[in-house]
Each structure stands twice: as C-alpha cells, then as structure tokens.
Amino acid sequence: MSENAAKIRTVLKEHARLNRDADTLSDDSDLYQAGMTSHASVNVMLALEGEFDIEFPDHMLKRSVFESVGAIVSAIDELTEGR
C-alpha cells in the first residue's frame, strides 16, 4: 500500500462516514456504495486539501474523482506531480 493510499484511508475513516472500515476496502471499491454521501464527500475533499496541501480545481470536483481510493490517489498524484 502506497503512503498516499494510507493517508487517504485515514481521511476516509474520519470523514467519509462509511458503513465499514476503510482498511477493508480495496483500491477500486466504490466509496459511494460503501455509504459516502455527497455531503460527506465534501468533508473528505476538505480534509484531503489540508492533508496534502493541495487545492482541487473545480473541474475535478465531481463524483468520479472521489469514487475510490485508487481514483483519489491518481487525482492527488496529478496535483502533486513535480513537487
């Protein structure tokens, strides 16, 4: 498990209000099916922006970008590339 994926799981545990433990989710498990509402997803975004010191541009603020741990990893990779 990559370092970022572990940090993302910690954020999910705290903010996504999932109906199961984020550690039991695979990288491509659907977070919405695991109970994340759109309201909870905003808290996840805020926490990720704080944790990784990034800002998600508006075009990334859509369901598919936050639908799984794997999708979030690629979004963060894209925003931190070249750092």
Added chain:
Amino acid sequence: MTTRSAIKTSTLLAQTAAIASDVAARHAADVDSKSRFPQETFDALRQARLLSAAVPAAYGGVGAGMLELGAQCAALAQGCGSSGMVLAMHHIQVACMARHGRDSAFFERYLRENLVERQELVASITSENGTFGDTRSSVCAIAIDKDRMSLEKDATTVSYGAHADAQLVTCRRTADAAASDQVLVLFEKGSYTLAQTGTWDTLGMRGTCSPGAKFAGNGAAGQILPGSFADSSAQTMVPYSHILWSALWSGIAADAIGRAAAFVRAGARKNPGSVPPNAIRLARAHVELQAMRNNWEACAIEFDEMTASDDQAARETLGTMGWALKMNQLKMACSEVAPRLCHEALQIIGIMGYKNDSPFSVGRHYRDVLSAALMVSNERIAAKSASMLLVFKDD
C-alpha cells in the same frame, strides 16, 4: 432548438399556448377550488400528442430540448399553475427514462409504445417517510428474486398518483445497500397499488393532487432504470426539475404581472396624459420578471448546448459541483422571486386583485408559487450549496 428566436416559431409552443388559454385557464379556478386534477387540460394535451414532447425523435417523440420544454411549461402555467407543474413533473420522469434507459429494451419499448403511441402520464415517488425531504436517500429497498422484483414505499407526497399511468420510484438498490445507493424503478398501472394515506388540502398547487400514499408494486427486473440514481439525478432529474420548475413559476408570475399590467392600462385609458402612480411599481416588477426569465432560459440554453452531442464529457460536466451549484442557485432565485412578483401584482392591483372572483384576481397565483420554496426545501438546498462552496473555487 436552442435559441430564443427559434422558440418563437415552435408549433409545440403555439399548440400549448392555445390549450393554456382555451382549456387550462377556463378550468383553473374550478381545479383550484375543488382541489381536483386538471383533467380537461391533460385530455387536450394528450389529444394534441404533446405529452411526448420530451421523448427523443428517435422514439417517435417531439424531441424538444430544455428551452422549448421550459417555454411550454411556462405557457401552460400562465393558464393554470397546477397544470404547468404536472406537465413539468411528467417531462422530468420521461427525460430520466429517455436519457438513462437507452441501453434497455424495456425502456426503449416503453418510450415508443406507452409514452408516444398511447400518450401516457408518469408520476414520481421520491419522497418517503423517514428521509425528511432528502431525495438522495431512501429507506425502502427493492427486493430482487431472479428476474422478478418487488418494492414497498411509504411516500409523503405523490402528485397526480391516482391519475397517472405509471410511477417512477426511487429506492435503495438492494436490501443491504447504503441509503444513498439508489436506483429508479418504473411500475406500470396494474402492477402496483397506491393507497392514499393523507389529504391534499393545501394553500396552492391544489390541482396537482399530491397526498401521501403507501405504494406496493412488483414486476420484472428489467424495469429498473440502468445505472445509478446518483447519475440520473445529477445529470437529468435535478437539471430538468430546477429548470422546468423555474420556467413554470415564471409563467405564473408573468400571468400575475400581466393582470397587473392590464389593470394599470385600464386606469391609464381613463386618464390619458398622466402616468398612473402604480405604473412605476409595475416598471420595477418588470425588472425582476425579466431577470427571472433570463435566469432559467440561460440555464436551459447552456443545458441544450451541452447535451447536443450528449457525449461522456457533457455528462461529466453535469456531474460537477459547478453545475450543481448553478442549478441550486437557479431554483432558489426563481422560487423566491415568484412570490415576490405575485405580491407586487397584488399591491399594484389592490382590492380587485385580492378578490377571488375578479378578472384581476392574483390569489391563486400567489398561493401556487408559495410552494416553490418548499418543493425541495430552499433551506436544505442552501445548506448543500454552502457545503459545496467550502471546496468550490469558481476558477
């Protein structure tokens, strides 16, 4: 048809405007006072084959875009607000099926045979006891047994449920799915029961006939709309609802302001040479009416441009926060300005507007648009926007 000038020559619109003035307006007071379904209006719309306006031409429908549908709902609402609302709600359900049922043999047949050939009317059951007005969560879940399914739902508000030919219902995808993991399911008349649980004796929108009801239905698994309600809600149900509702509220407000204008003109004719004092108030009201129209029309045109190709990119854009915020802002703006405009019309007209049996009466208009801010609570919508604005940058 995505331009305002093209709309002016729309036959769909001309036919609807004729039904609005010849049929809907004539029965509007009776529909309102008896709280009854506007049957005459819907018989006329069915006869003119206008109930399939939102069905794509590929299935034999008119294939009207959002701007044309909005203009149609506004035109009908000028004659009868409840009729405009029923037509808008029907189009919303049809659009969900047309835009998300394309890969399904069941829905393709339904669009062609039931909606176009037979001009059937579809109601919607999103509300539910226990979800407190949040359409994006459900308590009830569909029970699937091989290729059969069944569903029970305790709904708080079902418009024209008893007058519809089918119900499009939200529910959880499976018995163990999360509250927000929903699907839409279509039930045709004969495959469900709808037991009324309350009354619909309301301030306004009385002709929508929307009491609570206990729903129980069953059918084939193919009646579940493909994909998730998360997508059909963001890409279709929310934009169609908020744009078509805003359009019809503007139609109601326009009729109220139109009555005020007729009243002012009548006064002016008696005394040419001086501008009546209430004409100033009318001039100010027109500023808000124009802004209201431009607001929904701009959103409709943007939607039509975006969906002209209807590729994946367009659907993705409809799923962004930027678009969701725009829809929320449109709904909040129009639902708040419509009652204000009816109030202005009443101040301009005075006692002749306050009387229910006067040709300048605006009581029904005022009462009808008071539902706008409640029909998906503006407080709930504002809370969602507030939360999105914590991460949205408007960049």
